[in-house]
Amino acid sequence: xxxxxxxxxxxxxxxxxxxxxxxxxxxxxxxxxxxxxxxxxxxxxxxxxxxxxxxxxxxxxxxxxxxxxxxxxxxxxxxxxxxxxxxxxxxxxxxxxxxxxxxxxxxxxxxxxxxxxxxxxxxxxxxxxxxxxxxxxxxxxxxxxxxxxxxxxxxxxxxxxxxxxxxxxxxxxxxxxxxxxxxxxxxxxxxxxxxxxxxxxxxxxxxxxxxxxxxxxxxxxxxxxxxxxxxxxxxxxxxxxxxxxxxxxxxxxxxxxxxxxxxxxxxxxxxxxxxxxxxxxxxxxxxxxxxxxxxxxxxxxxxxxxxxxxxxxxxxxxxxxxxxxxxxxxxxxxxxxxxxxxxxxxxxxxxxxxxxxxxxxxxxxxxxxxxxxxxxxxxxxxxx
Amino acid sequence: xxxxxxxxxxxxxxxxxxxxxxxxxxxxxxxxxxxxxxxxxxxxxxxxxxxxxxxxxxxxxxxxxxxxxxxxxxxxxxxxxxxxxxxxxxxxxxxxxxxxxxxxxxxxxxxxxxxxxxxxxxxxxxxxxxxxxxxxxxxxxxxxxxxxxxxxxxxxxxxxxxxxxxxxxxxxxxxxxxxxxxxxxxxxxxxxxxxxxxxxxxxxxxxxxxxxxxxxxxxxxxxxxxxxxxxxxxxxxxxxxxxxxxxxxxxxxxxxxxxxxxxxxxxxxxxxxxxxxxxxxxxxxxxxxxxxxxxxxxxxxxxxxxxxxxxxxxxxxxxxxxxxxxxxxxxxxxxxxxxxxxxxxxxxxxxxxxx
Numbered sequence: 228x229x230x231x232x233x234x235x236x237x238x239x240x241x242x243x244x245x246x247x248x249x250x251x252x253x254x255x256x257x258x259x260x261x262x263x264x265x266x267x268x269x270x271x272x273x274x275x276x277x278x279x280x281x282x283x284x285x286x287x288x289x290x291x292x293x294x295x296x297x298x299x300x301x302x303x304x305x306x307x308x309x310x311x312x313x314x315x316x317x318x319x320x321x322x323x324x325x326x327x328x329x330x331x332x333x334x335x336x337x338x339x340x341x342x343x344x345x346x347x348x349x350x351x352x353x354x355x356x357x358x359x360x361x362x363x364x365x366x367x368x369x370x371x372x373x374x375x376x377x378x379x380x381x382x383x384x385x386x387x388x389x390x391x392x393x394x395x396x397x398x399x400x401x402x403x404x405x406x407x408x409x410x411x412x413x414x415x416x417x418x419x420x421x422x423x424x425x426x427x428x429x430x431x432x433x434x435x436x437x438x439x440x441x442x443x444x445x446x447x448x449x450x451x452x453x454x455x456x457x458x459x460x461x462x463x464x465x466x467x468x469x470x471x472x473x474x475x476x477x478x479x480x481x482x483x484x485x486x487x488x489x490x491x492x493x494x495x496x497x498x499x500x501x502x503x504x505x506x507x508x509x510x511x512x513x514x515x516x517x518x519x520x521x522x523x524x525x526x527x528x529x530x531x532x533x534x535x536x537x538x539x540x541x542x543x544x545x546x547x548x549x550x551x552x553x554x555x556x557x558x559x560x561x562x563x564x565x566x567x568x569x570x571x572x573x574x575x576x577x578x579x580x581x582x583x584x585x586x587x588x589x590x591x592x593x594x595x596x597x598x599x600x601x602x603x604x605x606x607x608x609x610x611x
Numbered sequence: 612x613x614x615x616x617x618x619x620x621x622x623x624x625x626x627x628x629x630x631x632x633x634x635x636x637x638x639x640x641x642x643x644x645x646x647x648x649x650x651x652x653x654x655x656x657x658x659x660x661x662x663x664x665x666x667x668x669x670x671x672x673x674x675x676x677x678x679x680x681x682x683x684x685x686x687x688x689x690x691x692x693x694x695x696x697x698x699x700x701x702x703x704x705x706x707x708x709x710x711x712x713x714x715x716x717x718x719x720x721x722x723x724x725x726x727x728x729x730x731x732x733x734x735x736x737x738x739x740x741x742x743x744x745x746x747x748x749x750x751x752x753x754x755x756x757x758x759x760x761x762x763x764x765x766x767x768x769x770x771x772x773x774x775x776x777x778x779x780x781x782x783x784x785x786x787x788x789x790x791x792x793x794x795x796x797x798x799x800x801x802x803x804x805x806x807x808x809x810x811x812x813x814x815x816x817x818x819x820x821x822x823x824x825x826x827x828x829x830x831x832x833x834x835x836x837x838x839x840x841x842x843x844x845x846x847x848x849x850x851x852x853x854x855x856x857x858x859x860x861x862x863x864x865x866x867x868x869x870x871x872x873x874x875x876x877x878x879x880x881x882x883x884x885x886x887x888x889x890x891x892x893x894x895x896x897x898x899x900x901x902x903x904x905x906x907x908x909x910x911x912x913x914x915x916x917x918x919x920x921x922x923x924x925x926x927x928x929x930x931x932x933x934x935x936x937x938x939x940x941x942x943x944x945x946x947x948x949x950x951x952x953x954x955x956x957x958x959x960x961x962x963x964x965x966x
Contacts, residue, residue: 228712249742281674282696287745288737289696296858297850302869305851305956306705309668309696311675317693321705328711330612350674396767466662466692468682480814481689596678600692 231326232456233571234263235442236554241405241556244343245436250285250299254339257438257561258298261335265442272442273331278308278318278338279560284316284345300338310466311595312508314338315439315563316602319591320441320462323498323604332448334564337416339438340558345551347434347559357532357586363423366431366511368597370423373513377425380516382531384425387512391430391554393540394509400580404541405435405556416447429514430554437558440566445522457571457606460588461492469597476598482521492522493605495588498523502605504546504573504583505590506566515539519547522592541581549573549581563593567604574608612848612873616706617712619834619841620962622827623650623930623937628791628918631668631727632821635664637676641683641723644825647804648719651740651828652837656685659827660715665699665722669737670921672728680723691715698722699824700849700887700948700958706828707847716833723823731819731921738952739855744828751952752816756808758861758953763810765797765862770810772883774798774912776891777814777916784913791818814916817889822920824927842933842944842962846874849958854951861953870959871945876901879881882941883908885928887948889915896954898949907945911935925949929960936964 237260239245239253262268275298277291287293291307298305310317315338322336347474348364377384397413398404408415411429419428449456453588465485474480486498495501505524509515516530524545525533533539539547548554550569553562570591572578578586587608594601624647626640635700647655662684668676677694686692695701699722706718735751755953760766775798784793796814804812827837834841850873852859859865871877884907888894910916912931915924925948932946943963950956 237743238952277828281668283668283674285741285743286737288734289667289950291697292738292851292955293740295955296853296855300851301853302850302866304849308695310694310695311678321693321708324705324708324712328708330708330711441625464691464693465689466681467689469678470682471687479689484689594677599678599681 228327229329230446231323231443231459233441233606234444234449234452234456235261235267236568236572237264237440238403238565238568239438241436241437241558242437245341250290250341251294253341253416253440254294255297256338257440258335258337261440261442266528267333267442271333272335273333274304274325275300275335275337276306276308276318278314278564279340280314281350282307283350284347286345289512304402310412310600312559313563313593313595313600313602315565316567316593317464318593319441319564319567319604320391320464320602323459323462326443326445332445334443335440336443336564337438337440338561339563340560341436342434342558343436352416355531366423369511370426372476372526372598373425373511376513380531382516386516386531387430388413388532389534390512390515391416392610394548394552394554397541397549399400400554401550404551405433424442426511432510432557435556435558437556437561439561439568441568455575457574458610460607461489462604463488463489463492464602469599477517478527479598481599482594482601485603486522489603489605494611499545501588502545502590503586503588504549505592506550506569507547507592508553508563508566508594509548510557512554514534514595515547518592541583546583549578551581563602566590566593571606576607577584612846616711616713616830617843618707618828618830619843620826621829621834621838621841621931622648623824623933624648624651625789625824625927627696627789628812628820628920630819632725637680637723637725638683640719640823641680643680645721646685648825648827648909654717654827659717659719660691661706661709662690663702663718663720664694664923665697665702665783665926666724667696669734670724670726670729692908696923698948698950700929703926703929704828704847704849704958707844710828710830716830718828719825720828720926721825722923722926724923725821726760726819726921740788748783752808752811754755754952755890756811759810759890761861762892762896768892770802771798772895773815773891774801776894777801777848780910780913780916783911784917785910787917789918790913791820793913793917811890815891817919820918820920822918822923824923824930826930838937840937840964842936845961845963847960848873851956854955862896864896864900864954864957866896867957867959870957871901872899874959874961876945876959876961879943881907882943882947883932883935884912884945885910885912885914885932887915887925887928888918891916893954901945925958932962936962947959
């Protein structure tokens, strides 16, 4: 198996509505920045992997067909991945596999969502036959899981507020973040409207228009790059069904298995000590402590203590979402890739004002469906 | 792509294609097919190292339609699994890539499409450029008719040649228990039928089909253990063309030709070819792009003109080609899948028996 490295990262300006660009324009904004970062052009790319969440968000069926022109994909292989919210991560992993298998030398991974062209609340409330119509958007699905977490962990009620304030403060350091809430405060979050009890308005992710792109290459090509690269140490994916008897949706087995496989492949025995920074898919504030446990950074029911202790803030012992995370920027199809890409920026030392000092090993994490699809990677400054 | 390891198809199962699957949902449609494929390969679900599927939300009319389909796999405990919003043929490509990495030896690939839930010719129109083309509301059959007209005008095909493709497809389908349309037809009679959307007649177009398909892939000795005559994937490649209909010569398929060259189609005699040509004229374009001569047995299953479950029909072509290898009726086969308006994206797969 060959080594694989990220040599280019790009993202678009994110906003609630990008009326100034078409779908193709939005995607190209991220692609052009990734290519420029990698000092390559579209002609240098051997294959493209495109990911996004449901086509109904933009009302374009299989948009990779229309986007082939703007991606310069004519005459090249183009794959379209869709694994719900985890798709940005799965898309990157597909690109990694193409490099590792030795099929291509330079692969462009792209993910996007232009949520303003649809009504996400509607699109995220599917009416399946024979299922109770309880799904009021993603928050409607996840709020009961958060309540279950609070009950069983005994976490104090302000943990969600702390995560929301922290991530929004981090976002102020990230020029690409969608939300720049300069007057964010504990009071502002705690007094915001209750949307899905116990999740308040400011504990909830925004709907964003945005795109992310990465250029991945093999060992040989990566060594010719003058700047720092992010070596992909390990990737892993796991899926489990939405419902089965005894499923723990608060701390899903699929996520624990995915993390265990990831650490094993990356040679990590103590994630809490060996991972310097983590970009986790936290669309609702309380998912930070939940995922800290699921990912093995904390014992079961203890994840909230890391949040309460400030360990997950920039400057803490394990900064989580220094970019501002999904709580600050959420173009759904791209959100997972943004986590992966931000992890790569951190180990390359290119994260700007939200850079974690001396970050050598970073985790990128994405999840989707009813907390059932997981994709993760570990990137590092050095090859394993 | 030539896989770094020897990868073979060792089992193939499909549901009969029907005009409308009334009684079963996606999971119920997939369950027996997946069970059948696993049992043919003699593999328990726990032994599958990688699972990939293909389907489309627009076909089902629901966002995240693939999510519940995972129930059909019994993914508990959790599995390594992914999904392409494409025909299942591309899920097979992804599985080949994954198997090349060396740490996983078997893969399950499946696809499903219940086209009857919508009006496919209008649904497929939603694939078009959303700003300049889709608002004009051209439907998929009208676009195919445009392509057929261009081919007829080029002088490289006649309406009779199109009718011959339809007649042969329906005749071949008589021996395929999973086909939806079959019959003993002659081109002369077909040419008497009125135009549907000129120059296409109804028999030049695919039926609306519901169906599902599953396959098991394995490497090296695992494949030999699972099948007495595995269908080895000697090469597989896929290429896309620009989307704009004015940016390409609709009478040719350069992406198919390029994929065929990369997959190594010309590196041996082809006994049988399963081409994903939902319209009669597209078979003629594909045969030329693939460089298939007259003695190749084309679409012995009846092809997409006899059964066309969206997102599954391409993977079924690969399965039907593999079946010919596995049952000993062919030594070397070519399978093809297409996606997008007027053959925009194409995948070519070369299958061989052990020599």
